[in-house]
Amino acid sequence: xxxxxxxxxxxxxxxxLAPLWTSLHDLVPPHPSSRMRPAHWQxxxxxxxxxRAGEVISAEEAVRRVLILENPGAIGTxxxxxTLYAGLQLILPGEVAPAHRHTQSAFRFxxxxxxxxxxxxxxxxxxxPGDLILTPCLEWHDHSHEGSEPVVWLDGLDIPLxxxxxxxxxxxxxxxxxxxxxxxxxxxAYWGSGLRPVGTRTGVAPHRVERFAYRFGEWRGALSTxxxxxxxxxxxxxxxxxxxxxxxxxxxxxxxxxCQVVPKGYETPIHRRTDGRVFSVVEGSGHIRAGSSxxxxxxxxxFVVPSWTPYSIRAEEExxxxxxxxxxxxxRLGLWRVQVDRVDG
Ligand code: GTQ
Numbered sequence: 001x002x003x004x005x006x007x008x009x010x011x012x013x014x015x016x017l018a019p020l021w022t023s024l025h026d027l028v029p030p031h032p033s034s035r036m037r038p039a040h041w042q043x044x045x046x047x048x049x050x051x052r053a054g055e056v057i058s059a060e061e062a063v064r065r066v067l068i069l070e071n072p073g074a075i076g077t078x079x080x081x082x083t084l085y086a087g088l089q090l091i092l093p094g095e096v097a098p099a100h101r102h103t104q105s106a107f108r109f110x111x112x113x114x115x116x117x118x119x120x121x122x123x124x125x126x127x128x129p130g131d132l133i134l135t136p137c138l139e140w141h142d143h144s145h146e147g148s149e150p151v152v153w154l155d156g157l158d159i160p161l162x163x164x165x166x167x168x169x170x171x172x173x174x175x176x177x178x179x180x181x182x183x184x185x186x187x188x189a190y191w192g193s194g195l196r197p198v199g200t201r202t203g204v205a206p207h208r209v210e211r212f213a214y215r216f217g218e219w220r221g222a223l224s225t226x227x228x229x230x231x232x233x234x235x236x237x238x239x240x241x242x243x244x245x246x247x248x249x250x251x252x253x254x255x256x257x258x259c260q261v262v263p264k265g266y267e268t269p270i271h272r273r274t275d276g277r278v279f280s281v282v283e284g285s286g287h288i289r290a291g292s293s294x295x296x297x298x299x300x301x302x303f304v305v306p307s308w309t310p311y312s313i314r315a316e317e318e319x320x321x322x323x324x325x326x327x328x329x330x331x332r333l334g335l336w337r338v339q340v341d342r343v344d345g
Pocket of ligand 1: 087102155
């Protein structure tokens with residue numbers, strides 16, 4: 001850079017201008033280059049800290065008593081991927097996490113414990129390990145716990161995405177808990193069996209989210225049947241996507257969620273995708289290679305593979321995974337890509 005450049009750049013800056021040519025490559029990179037890093041969180045290390053958090057602050061005081069899983073490449077941003085957030089939330093017997101709503105879409109994937117429930121749109125949804133409960137954009141939700149043991153779940157939200165769009169609104173309810181206006185089971189009856197309501201409820205707008213719960217027994221049973229079938233596993237083992245019954249699309253407009261079983265000893269091809277993906281281990285143990293990292297996650301651990309990071313998953317013991325990503329957003333924008341790097345591992 002010579003003196004003429006420097007004075008030009010200084011004069012540009014005074015007028016709120018900047019040269020494109022010094023940053024073109026970063027702005028329009030030849031391939032995705034995320035500052036996020038592959039990372040692994042071990043539940044056995046997190047659990048005691050969650051319980052300590054339970055001693056220092058109540059769910060009511062905290063509003064949400066959550067430990068955020070922050071990507072080591074972006075400390076301080078509450079991001080686990082470029083667009084997504086993950087946290088582990090603890091609720092203790094007798095506690096209430098008060099009712100509120102927000103434009104950020106959310107789900108809870110239950111990791112440990114029984115007896116808690118989330119109320120969404122006036123209906124109470126009991127939470128059991130392996131259940132997936134949705135709280136879509138602007139739906140009122142509160143959590144409560146009438147059982148006897150700590151309950152922990154993984155919160156997945158599109159907080160960074162909504163922040164980048166500067167479209168976040170949130171509101172606290174007037175009451176601590178919603179009035180139960182709909183009997184438990186109604187949501188499952190209307191939307192939960194591959195059926196949908198006929199009559200006044202048909203014609204709901206595309207991308208509307210109406211189904212609020214996907215139960216462990218349903219998806220685990222499907223995976224068991226596939227794993228026992230004698231069919232060869234696909235590239236990801238036996239993988240299924242949770243589906244929105246309104247229009248066959250992703251569970252939430254911004255986020256897709258998946259479950260998969262990787263048979264013992266099987267290793268997926270090394271591949272990469274444009275959607276950074278967060279995994280929660282449900283059963284078994286694995287050997288994960290992601291970029292230059294190697295992880296050996298076990299049940300209840302979380303790991304993340306950022307956008308366009310080559311990775312493979314090998315099951316040491318039959319591995320059952322739940323995962324989520326922004327694939328839904330990327331597909332809607334025509335951005336989503338996958339590439340297989342090596343098939344022989
Ligand atoms: O339960 O509404 O982990 O609003 C972060 C933000 C949970 C929730 C989180 C939230 C929630």
